Amino acid sequence: MAERPLYLGVDLGGTNVKLGLVDDQGNPLASASMPTDVPLGAEDATRRIGERARALVAEAGAALDDVPCIGLATPGTMDVPAGMLLEPHNLPGWSHFPIRDRLSHYCGKPVVYVNDANAAAYGEFWKGSGAELSSMILLTLGTGVGGGILVDHHLIDGAHSHGGEVGHIIIDSRDDSRLCPCGQRGHLEAYASGTAVIRRTEEALESGAKTSLSDRMEQGAELSPLLVAEEAQAGDALSLKIVENTARYLGIGLVTLIHTIDPDGVVLGGAMDFGGHDSPLGRQFLDRVRDEVKQRAFPVLAEKVSIDFALLGGAAGYIGAAGVARRQYSARASQ
Amino acid sequence: MAERPLYLGVDLGGTNVKLGLVDDQGNPLASASMPTDVPLGAEDATRRIGERARALVAEAGAALDDVPCIGLATPGTMDVPAGMLLEPHNLPGWSHFPIRDRLSHYCGKPVVYVNDANAAAYGEFWKGSGAELSSMILLTLGTGVGGGILVDHHLIDGAHSHGGEVGHIIIDSRDDSRLCPCGQRGHLEAYASGTAVIRRTEEALESGAKTSLSDRMEQGAELSPLLVAEEAQAGDALSLKIVENTARYLGIGLVTLIHTIDPDGVVLGGAMDFGGHDSPLGRQFLDRVRDEVKQRAFPVLAEKVSIDFALLGGAAGYIGAAGVARRQYSARASQ
Numbered sequence: 240m241a242e243r244p245l246y247l248g249v250d251l252g253g254t255n256v257k258l259g260l261v262d263d264q265g266n267p268l269a270s271a272s273m274p275t276d277v278p279l280g281a282e283d284a285t286r287r288i289g290e291r292a293r294a295l296v297a298e299a300g301a302a303l304d305d306v307p308c309i310g311l312a313t314p315g316t317m318d319v320p321a322g323m324l325l326e327p328h329n330l331p332g333w334s335h336f337p338i339r340d341r342l343s344h345y346c347g348k349p350v351v352y353v354n355d356a357n358a359a360a361y362g363e364f365w366k367g368s369g370a371e372l373s374s375m376i377l378l379t380l381g382t383g384v385g386g387g388i389l390v391d392h393h394l395i396d397g398a399h400s401h402g403g404e405v406g407h408i409i410i411d412s413r414d415d416s417r418l419c420p421c422g423q424r425g426h427l428e429a430y431a432s433g434t435a436v437i438r439r440t441e442e443a444l445e446s447g448a449k450t451s452l453s454d455r456m457e458q459g460a461e462l463s464p465l466l467v468a469e470e471a472q473a474g475d476a477l478s479l480k481i482v483e484n485t486a487r488y489l490g491i492g493l494v495t496l497i498h499t500i501d502p503d504g505v506v507l508g509g510a511m512d513f514g515g516h517d518s519p520l521g522r523q524f525l526d527r528v529r530d531e532v533k534q535r536a537f538p539v540l541a542e543k544v545s546i547d548f549a550l551l552g553g554a555a556g557y558i559g560a561a562g563v564a565r566r567q568y569s570a571r572a573s574q
Numbered sequence: 575m576a577e578r579p580l581y582l583g584v585d586l587g588g589t590n591v592k593l594g595l596v597d598d599q600g601n602p603l604a605s606a607s608m609p610t611d612v613p614l615g616a617e618d619a620t621r622r623i624g625e626r627a628r629a630l631v632a633e634a635g636a637a638l639d640d641v642p643c644i645g646l647a648t649p650g651t652m653d654v655p656a657g658m659l660l661e662p663h664n665l666p667g668w669s670h671f672p673i674r675d676r677l678s679h680y681c682g683k684p685v686v687y688v689n690d691a692n693a694a695a696y697g698e699f700w701k702g703s704g705a706e707l708s709s710m711i712l713l714t715l716g717t718g719v720g721g722g723i724l725v726d727h728h729l730i731d732g733a734h735s736h737g738g739e740v741g742h743i744i745i746d747s748r749d750d751s752r753l754c755p756c757g758q759r760g761h762l763e764a765y766a767s768g769t770a771v772i773r774r775t776e777e778a779l780e781s782g783a784k785t786s787l788s789d790r791m792e793q794g795a796e797l798s799p800l801l802v803a804e805e806a807q808a809g810d811a812l813s814l815k816i817v818e819n820t821a822r823y824l825g826i827g828l829v830t831l832i833h834t835i836d837p838d839g840v841v842l843g844g845a846m847d848f849g850g851h852d853s854p855l856g857r858q859f860l861d862r863v864r865d866e867v868k869q870r871a872f873p874v875l876a877e878k879v880s881i882d883f884a885l886l887g888g889a890a891g892y893i894g895a896a897g898v899a900r901r902q903y904s905a906r907a908s909q
Contacts, residue, residue: 316874374733388834390730390737397836398709399878402725407872408830412745412823423870488747495743499723499834501732535758537742539651543734 246565248310250556253329259557260299265366269299281333289345308349308568310560312358319400322352351564357394360387362559363506367550372503376496380509384428410491427492433464433511450477468513472520486524490531508549515548581900583645585891588664594892595634600701604634616668624680643684643903645895647693654735657687686899692729695722697894698841702885707838711831715844719763745826762827768799768846785812803848807855821859825866843884850883
C-alpha cells in the first residue's frame with residue numbers, strides 16, 4: 240500500500256513532458272509521457288499538463304486530495320522564486336511565462352518549481368544512486384553536460400536560478416580552447432558532451448586517423464556517441480581513445496567540483512554513459528573517470544568520494560520534482 | 575551596551591592565535607593575539623588559549639556565564655565533526671589531536687570547530703563585505719589561495735572537511751600547466767597566489783624583460799607581491815602586467831565557482847589585494863577581476879553577482895569562528 244501523501248512530479252522538456260505520481264517514500268505509482276508541442280504555446284501546454292496530471296492521479300486509483308502539491312521541473316533560463324520561465328532555449332516562444340502559477344491554476348494545487356537538471360539530481364539523491372549520500376554532485380551526460388548539486392540534503396538552486404551549471408566550469412582557460420554551445424570557451428561541456436564527442440571524432444577523422452568508424456560511416460551509419468561506443472566495444476583503437484579522453488575530461492571537471500563542494504559522492508547520469516553498468520565499455524569508462532579523479536584530487540577525497548552511474552534514467556526528473564515538492568511541503572507542515 | 579549572549583572566537587594559525595569576544599550582533603568587544611609556539615605542542619597551546627580566553631572575557635568586563643560557547647578555527651587537515659586536527663601542514667607535530675574537546679576542557683565551555691578559511695568566509699558574510707548577501711564565495715589571497723563558500727546562510731564544510739578548497743580548482747588542465755604547492759597541476763593557487771606572483775615575475779625577469787623591478791632588486795629589495803605592487807603603482811609596465819594577469823586568472827577561477835554556486839556575491843580578502851579599496855592599483859585590480867568575470871560568465875550572472883574586497887582583515891577568522899559558534903548555539907536553543 241502506497242504511503243500517503245502522494246506527490247506528482249512533472250518534467251517538462253523541449254520534446255516531451257513526463258509526469259509521475261510517487262508515494263511518500265518516492266516509489267513511482269504511475270507515470271505518463273506526452274508531447275510538449277512547443278509551437279502550441281506555453282498556456283496550451285500547461286493546460287494539457289494539468290489535465291494529464293488529474294487523469295494520472297485518477298488512473299492510479301488515487302484522489303487529488305491525496306496529493307498536497309505538485310513539483311514542476313523545466314529547463315532554464317528561469318526564475319525559480321518567481322515561478323517564471325525567462326528565455327528557455329529549448330522552449331522557443333515561451334519567454335517570460337509564469338508557468339508555476341498557471342499550472343497551479345489548471346491543477347488546483349500548489350506547485351513547487353525547480354530547474355530540470357537540479358530535479359534530476361534530487362531524484363537520484365532521493366531514490367537513485369545517491370540514496371545513501373548526504374551531499375552529491377550529478378553530472379548528466381547527453382547532448383550537453385548538465386547536473387545539479389546537493390549539500391547537506393539541500394539543492395543549490397543558486398541566487399539567480401543558475402546553481403549547479405556544472406557543464407560550464409572552465410577546464411581549459413587557453414584562448415584557443417574549445418568553444419562551448421553557450422558561446423564561451425573551455426567549458427567542460429565543450430569537451431565531454433555528446434556533441435563534443437562527435438566533434439572530437441570528426442577532427443580525428445579529418446586528420447586521417449585509421450579507424451573502423453570510417454567503414455561504418457561509408458556504409459551509411461551516422462557519426463554519434465553510440466556509434467563511437469559500438470566501435471570502441473568492437474576494439475577500434477580510435478573510438479576507445481575518444482571514450483577514454485571523454486572520461487579524462489570528466490575527471491578533470493570533477494576534481495574542480497569535488498574540491499569546491501567535497502561531496503559524499505558523484506553520480507553520472509544521462510544517455511551518454513557508453514552503456515553504463517550493463518556494458519564492459521561503460522564500466523571501463525567509469526573506471527577511467529575514477530582513475531583521473533584519483534590521480535588529481537586531494538588524497539583523502541580521492542579515496543572517499545564515491546563515483547557511480549545514475550540509476551533512475553529518464554524517471555529522475557519527475558521523481559526529483561515530486562521530491563522537491565514533498566520536501567517543501569514537509570518543511571511548511573512542520574513549521 | 576553589548577547584546578548578550580557573547581561569543582568568543584579563536585583563530586589558530588601557524589604563527590599566532592587571535593582571540594576575539596563579540597556580542598550577539600558580531601560587534602567585537604575585545605581581542606588579543608598570542609604566539610602559537612607550535613614546537614611546545616598542541617596540548618600546551620590549547621591550555622594557553624584556554625587561559626587567554628578566560629582572561630579576555632574578564633578584561634572585557636564580562637563573565638564566563640555570558641558566553642554560552644566558543645568557536646575554534648584551525649587550518650587543515652582536520653576532521654570537523656570529530657573536532658580533530660589530522661595532519662595540519664602549518665602545525666607540525668600536532669597530528670591527530672582532539673583540539674576541540676581539549677579546548678572545551680580548558681575553557682569549561684562547549685567548543686564549535688570550523689576550518690579557518692571557512693571561518694573567515696563566515697566572518698565576512700556575517701559582519702563584513704558579505705553582510706547583505708545570502709550566499710557568498712570568499713577567496714583569500716595570500717601566500718596561497720584559500721576561501722570558503724556559503725549557500726543560503728550555510729557554510730559548505732564538506733563531507734570530509736574539505737569544502738570550499740577554492741584555491742585547488744583546475745583552471746588549466748594541460749600537462750605542462752603550473753605546479754601547485756599541493757603537488758597537483760593547473761590549480762588556481764598555482765597562478766594567482768602571492769607565491770605564484772613571485773614565480774611569474776621571476777620568469778619574466780629571467781626572460782630578460784625590462785622593468786624597474788630589476789633596479790629595486792639591485793638596490794637590495796626582495797621580490798615580493800608588495801614590491802610588484804609598488805612598481806606597478808609607479809608605472810612599471812611589467813609589474814602592472816603581472817597584477818593584471820593575476821586578476822585575469824582570478825576571474826577565470828571565479829567564473830567556474832560562480833557557475834557552480836551562483837552566489838549573490840564574491841568577496842576577495844587576504845593581504846595580496848594590491849592595496850585594496852584604498853589604493854588606485856587595488857581598485858584597478860578589482861576592476862580587472864570584474865571585467866574577466868563579465869566577459870566569461872553567463873550574462874545574467876555577470877550582471878548580478880557582486881565582486882568586492884573584504885572588510886574585516888585579520889579579524890574575519892575570529893569573528894567568523896564566533897559566528898559559527900553562535901549559529902550552532904542558536905540552532906540548538908531553538909530546537
